[in-house]
Amino acid sequence: MARLLAILLALGTPLFAQDPNAVSPRDIERAIRKGTEFLKGAPFTPDRTHPCANDLILLTLIHAEVPETNPVFQQYLKNCLEAPLAKTYNVALHAMCLEQLDPTGYQQRLAQCAQFLVDNQASNGQWSYGQPVDLKKYPFEGKKEEKKVATGKDPGARDFGGGLTQKPKPKNTIVITQQKQTGAGGDNSNSQYASLGLRACHDANIQIPLEVANLAKKWWIDSQSPDESGSKLDKNAVGTGGEVQRIQGWNYKTANEAGAKGPYHAMTAGAVGAVVIYDYILGINYKKDPVAVAGCNWLGKHFSVNANLYYMYGLERAGMLYGTEKFGDHDWYLEGAKSIVRSQKDDGSWGSNADNEKNTIQTCFAILFLKKATRAIATGDRK
Numbered sequence: 032m033a034r035l036l037a038i039l040l041a042l043g044t045p046l047f048a049q050d051p052n053a054v055s056p057r058d059i060e061r062a063i064r065k066g067t068e069f070l071k072g073a074p075f076t077p078d079r080t081h082p083c084a085n086d087l088i089l090l091t092l093i094h095a096e097v098p099e100t101n102p103v104f105q106q107y108l109k110n111c112l113e114a115p116l117a118k119t120y121n122v123a124l125h126a127m128c129l130e131q132l133d134p135t136g137y138q139q140r141l142a143q144c145a146q147f148l149v150d151n152q153a154s155n156g157q158w159s160y161g162q163p164v165d166l167k168k169y170p171f172e173g174k175k176e177e178k179k180v181a182t183g184k185d186p187g188a189r190d191f192g193g194g195l196t197q198k199p200k201p202k203n204t205i206v207i208t209q210q211k212q213t214g215a216g217g218d219n220s221n222s223q224y225a226s227l228g229l230r231a232c233h234d235a236n237i238q239i240p241l242e243v244a245n246l247a248k249k250w251w252i253d254s255q256s257p258d259e260s261g262s263k264l265d266k267n268a269v270g271t272g273g274e275v276q277r278i279q280g281w282n283y284k285t286a287n288e289a290g291a292k293g294p295y296h297a298m299t300a301g302a303v304g305a306v307v308i309y310d311y312i313l314g315i316n317y318k319k320d321p322v323a324v325a326g327c328n329w330l331g332k333h334f335s336v337n338a339n340l341y342y343m344y345g346l347e348r349a350g351m352l353y354g355t356e357k358f359g360d361h362d363w364y365l366e367g368a369k370s371i372v373r374s375q376k377d378d379g380s381w382g383s384n385a386d387n388e389k390n391t392i393q394t395c396f397a398i399l400f401l402k403k404a405t406r407a408i409a410t411g412d413r414k
Contacts, residue, residue: 054372059401062372065379066398067095071103073391077110080388083120086111090128091395094195094404099132112140116147119161119221123148123228130231135201138235142205143169145232148225149243151213156250158225159217197234197406206238219254219283222247223301223345226308233312241313248309251302252322254285256294259332275321280329296337299329300345304405307352311408323353331359336370340381340396343367351405364403371397 070088079085089107097104108128116122126144129137146169151161226247229239259278280294281302303326310317317323330349337343350356350363357363375381375397382393398404 052369052373054369058372059368062375063095063398063401065375066381066394066401067092067097067379069379069394070095070391070398071097071101073387075103075106075110076388077114080386081392082118083124084388084392085114086121086124086128087392087395090124090131090404091398093128093131094402095398096195115163116143116166117161117163119148119151119158119228120224122161123224123231126228126231130235131195131198134198134235138201138203138205138237141232141235142207142237144228145205145207145237145239146210148228148232149207149209149240150211152209152225152243152246153214153217154212155216156222156246156248157217157219158221159214160221162213195406200234201236204236204238207232207240209240209243219281219298219302222250223298223305226305227348230308230311239312244309244312248306248313251281251306251309255279255281255302255322255325256329258325259329275324275328277321277325278328278332279322279325280333281326294329296330296333296335297339297342297345299326300342300349302326303330304345304348304352307349307408317353317408327353327355327358331357331361334359334361334363336363336367338370338374338383340371340393340400343371343400344396347400347403348405351403351407354407368401371400 070091073088077085085107089104089111092101092104092107099105099108111125111128114121114125116125122144126141126148129141129144134141143166147161147164148158150164151158153159229244233239256279260276280299282292282294282298284291303323306320306323306326307317309315310320310323327349330346336346346358346363346367350358355363371381380390380394381397382390384390384393
């Protein structure tokens, strides 16, 4: 596909030749560039209303291939490294940034992120917004090696939109043990982001307790919505190898909760990605996991691209992590890119909120989708 897209880019051919409103690779590249310039020019606020904002902006700048020497990049990196580990969202995104930048140099700080996430897991396997921790109690210094690491496009870039490849895994293994649990429950939004942070730590050779991954996976199994297809397949029968016909999604809490909302796109997309991550950590073949497949079936049956860019970034993660170009008959990237590029504002941003900070966050989600920022799980990592 990368070769085909390179040819299309050279020819200026729309991705949907039959669609007069289609977008070309050049259109996508231009949208990413304009969006990145908007982010670089957005006012910097150390203490934002949204605790994840600065880490999310940094992650986007990394994937937009802004050099680490750029003053704006340095400003966000410094802020994120000095900020306390206080919220699930920001710690997960922080781990994703550091693992992409330099997993060896930042391994100690990544271990702190892992310990925070492990110790903030609720007793049912979920995560809530999280509670600040005293890093002095953690056996990791969190000091980065004194060296600069260049960002930007690496050799062997994957599909159009993704220019970064995985840095070498640290040789040193850090083993994490769960020291406590926090609360009785949480929500599926914080929980899906916790999985992203744990995946980043796992890829930095930080050993996540298997009981944490198993409990998290159990939550996603237990909270999946009733089957829409009428299939009787046991949802716990992981690795059956048979074709899964079930259609099951997720909502914000659990399908079993009184008055609970039915499954919807943002939570289902995020849940599919989380299930794949825990299968990866646990050594389970997610391609044969009926829980993941039933979630993909739901996304195919109810496929949608829309202005909810939090969801669109979740859709990108589901597609990249599960390793599929389509949900149902829909090419999620081509249809999503068309919608996102066409909805960009003249100043390069996305979003129609009165709160400019919210528009900045929406812009990050849009760029991360267009860049295919989520690193796929290598086929050699499947069992």
